[in-house]
Amino acid sequence: MSAADTDGVSSADLDAMTAQLGRAPRGAREVSHRCPCGKPDVVQTAPKLPDGTPFPTLYYLTCPRLASRLGTLEAEGRMREMTDRLSDDPSLAERYRAAHEAYLAERDAIEPLGTRVTAGGMPDRVKCLHVHAAHALAAGPGVNPFGDEALDEVGQWWAAGPCV
Template structure:
């Protein structure tokens, strides 16, 4: 369920982003202290497609994921997608579910504007994080944001290997 941010949460989001939020549809995930962890974004921002539906807002979780990416996890996971057919199938299903969810989240007015601008094909082509090659991983931050909001194979692996889920309760910003 999408949460409309309170004034306090908007201030936290400004601190998290380091700027005024643009294209914010609402909070997709927050912790028990009501700290926004994942933001849901509008499909269009200033008449341009926003590359992702979910945006990792928590700086604490963002930093933990940055360290995991720096250690080479993206290449390792992409190799696993090649080697493990079941994981690959689950990941591709996650991509399709994401595309379907993203389009379903649009209002009729948004869909009409997207069609007027000629962007409709983009919303069926680009998966998690705006990637067109669905068997690849563009960004673990966007993968994990999607996982927290909806659940995903890559996010589950990140929780199992790196215990990212343990950072959720303690995230302060």
């Protein structure tokens, strides 16, 4: 991976993310959040990968332990339950739409893709808790309601020590 592919990410962080993902991260711009253990757990990716491929997922989760716990929630049907709540709770739907708009604004400030597609099904459905948790960690509490919920539900994934 060339320096142009990784912008401001240190070699130590690239090594950690490569170990976490089992492959080199693509289009890494910066570490957007660190686990309490100090390792990166969310990387901000370029809106276009180094080969020019559009990549609308601005925040990418790298921690395998957190990814596993979120995968368990997905397998238990949590995404369907969250999506169903959007039609029943106008306030929740508005907060979720605001998360979508914030995501678009952040991504488009880096490089507009000319699409309103963000990630994770926003703003009409929930299809990837990994994306929502990554967004919630990067943006902070109160921005992505489903990311916040998923993180609350998985608890302290870091408590057993570093994932790699």
